[in-house]
Amino acid sequence: MIFNSIDFILFFLVITTLFFFSKPKYRWTLLLAASYFFYMYWKWEFIFLIIFSTLIDYYCGMQMSGKDQKRERLPYFLISLFSNLGLLFLFKYLDFFTQSTNVLLGTAIPMANLILPMGISFYTFQTLSYSIEIYQSKSKCEPHLGKFALYVSFFPQLVAGPIERASHLLPQFQTNENRLRYHNVVSGLTQVVLGFFKKVVIADTIAIYVNSIYGTYELYTGFTLLFATYLFAIQIYCDFSGYSDIAIGCSRILGYDLMENFKQPYFSKSVTEFWRRWHISLSTWLRDYLYISLGGNRKGKLFTYRNLMLTMLLGGLWHGSSWNFVIWGLLNGIYLAVEKRTNFNRWITEQSRAIQLLSMVMIFHLICLTWVFFRAETFAKTIGILEGIFTTEYFFNLQIKDTGVFATLLITTVSFFLLEIFILRNINIKNLDQQLGTWKLTGLKVTMCLFILLFGVSEGSQFIYFQF
């Protein structure tokens, strides 16, 4: 089930109503059933993967909890690690490695052509975080299988995050005190409406333009391709953060708190800062479980750069099984290593506002360069697009295509950035009702709803991050 569908809205209304009318003790049952239904709505067969993952990690967690020595916990940790990563490898990377082997060695190993289960990278990382935390004795194991299953499959964040930590989400399923609270409903609803606005009004409208330009990139040069890339940067931000907003908002209405996933990333003055504001749940996951496990910055400069590059490279591979994602990760790794080497991140905070603004623009362009690798399906296409961007002939010949779509995307994107600059940058969305007051907030929400009705792309296209 996708969020931007009437099916989901009805589903959520029914579940919320049942949730608050049911006995608090049994609410986890309702949420677990709802989460499985939510996932099975797409392809019922793949629920067995989630159940398999749940059972393995539950078993390993229980086994590890009784052992005091790390050495004793290790075998169970490895079982969890290999079974989760094995599933991920089988469904996501097997064909990539087969294809690469065939190209490199001239072999003809047949491809498995398996369907990629929706959200597999997200729930695999979520369950892994549970095993890692227990292995490192940072969390206690969850003895209740049902509640643990709910932690793995909690429907608002099941297919595209935020990737929650066991220590943050699991304790919330233990309490039976979730009441329908005014503040939760008002701020949750605001965040849900904002999420829909970002997704169906901005991201999906921009997608029409970007798809048409990137789909036939050979026909365009210079500013048209560059403009499409700028727009893709906005599209992917609104698409993904829109999903996170809906997930966080829905959870808050039910009384659960999910971690923040985006903090206006395009206002970053350095790439390091960008990664502290973009897909926070993944970047902190990579930092805590990969970068620090590799040694972080504790083993000298060279190792620090290596660790940064490796972390970002694996972060790239997490997104997708193609060389483009590897390069995307590598580029980000290089940016971070260079910033570390030059101490840019600290330097920029001491500069004047004008220089900081200039840096913001520069960082946006550096990130846009990586988005070309992210968006173009193949390496050849990426090169073609980059060549096109740097072609000076007819550079300023901007192709507008459909004027209606173009005007809509300009108006809605500008409105959104004004909203970000003047409201969301200064006030946390959780506190909007207290800061703005009921009437202003209602006005804002009604306006966003009208934008959704008038400008929203109503065909319910998938979120970009569902494929990861």
Place this chain on the structure above:
Amino acid sequence: MRIIKYLTVFLISLLLADQGVNLVLERLYAQTMTGQSGGKVNYLLKNFDHLSTLSIGNSRCAHHVIPEVISDQTYNLSHNGMTLIYHVGLIDQLLRYENIQIDTILLHLEREEIFGEKKNAEKDIQHLKYFYNKNPWIQKKISGLSRFEFIKYFFSTYKWNGKVMSVVNNWIKSQLLNAPPPPKGYVSNPPSGRDSINVSWDYQRLSKIRGAEPGEHLAPEFKDNIEYLNALCKEKKITLICFTSPVYQPVLKNRNAKMDNYFKNLSVPFLNFYDINDDDFQSIWLWKDTYHLNSDGALLFSKILRRDLNQLLAEKLNEKK
């Protein structure tokens, strides 16, 4: 209690805003006389109560058929990028619910839609959202797109979804700038110096795609729609004539027999100009791109269409006698 109060206030505000915006857009729409978001239809209904021929189709029809060449009482009601289901919906609305008499409908078709090569063609009905609550056929087709589609129409403004900018833009053109609507719906494509370059470029780019054969069978959705339209025209005593128009350097020459047989069985005259055997249409100077004739090409094509159309109508008249 506080939550219920808040949600009620929010919903009431939303419904009021929804009605208000809808009212404003209805006013703007009614005053629009140009453009494809209602302007063409409004202009037709305001200026004609009788048409000898209504030509309808996609952008190729809009650019290829010059109404004045066909007859004085011809109007070109084509809409860019739209497929058969859209045209059938619009004709249904005109014939059943608007005050206009039509003798002949000249329906432009594409081979791709006949053989179901055009993906998601049925979704074009969504561009007639405006008529959702006015036309049961359109409502049925739109509702058929997804299970809960009807819920969206609980809000009046949803019928303007995706059209607001065009409505406002066309209203400004009609009312503030006094821009004249295209003569009888025809959108002229005057020749320019870059045409031949565009055509060559387009031909090279599309040669791979155009080399592919279309599907084996006529698309079931196409058959449903054309048969519904045929029945409607019979009911209203209107002559329905289908036609295809030429493309630059056609590659697909098969399947003509299949189309001819189908229309013959349906007793609908079919004029197939896709691979018209006329050297003139192979001249690069008559084209804007490989699919669209410029106004010189359109003039030549409209004359041929008129000739064949008159011949066909004369034959029909003789049959009746």
